[in-house]
Amino acid sequence: MLKKLLKRNTYRSIRRKLFPFKRLPDEFYDALYVSINGAPLFIPENTYCVDLAVRNLPTDDPVIEIGSFTGMSTCMLSHFLELHQRRNTLFNVDKWEFEEKEKQYYSRVLKVTPETMKHYIRESFIRNLQLCCGSRLPATIELFSDDFFECWNTRSSLVDLWGRTVMPGGPISFAYLDGNHQYAFVKRDFDNVSKWLVKDGFIFFDDSDPAIKSGVRDFVQEGSWKKEYELVIKNPNYLLRKIR
């Protein structure tokens, strides 16, 4: 009996070392992964975190995504909202104006101008969303996040990318942050969300994995969020829940 238990524990500890992070098998994710461009930006472990947050949303208040790129994470958020039969409106925000180092990267490697790249990624977003969540399109706001939050704070109506008039403002239940990755931007996105996030609401920081050098990692490691938030999971990106 003891031998069996020791064997099982050894097996578990080896497995934990080899696969330390949690994944959630999901056919929708698999289908997107092989069919839409930009899919690898949403690592499979994020699926577990998004499912966890959406499953436990404390209210029906909006879910917000900052930084959509070609729409992989937008589609995943939309998918889990539908799967868990949540009525929360999804707002996603992107102006498709890339950070300077990204513009240089595309110019150098693909030999394309920033304008060409912006057009291509924006068009990809539209096509991907229409293909994968055409029946539940989010409110897509083509602004920088600072300008979006300005509208959120003042409850100024907006026309989304699909031509619909939408009304931002009020409490937020979950924010998926993946916009500008420089520290100052990450902190501002966090502060702007935090002002409106309900108690027990969630914030997910993509690219906050301690193993990856980025302003997101620096913000999360600094730990100023600990006053109001608890860590739900580090998988390897951070999912936080507001506790006060």
Ligand SMILES: C[S@@+](CC[C@H](N)C(=O)[O-])C[C@H]1O[C@@H](n2cnc3c(N)ncnc32)[C@H](O)[C@@H]1O
């Ligand atoms: C890493 S990509 C997002 C990937 C996407 N979340 C996914 O997993 O499929 C970052 C995106 O943030 C956008 N972005 C950069 N700065 C931003 C800002 N200040 N406000 C909103 N979006 C921003 C970029 O245009 C880019 O599309």
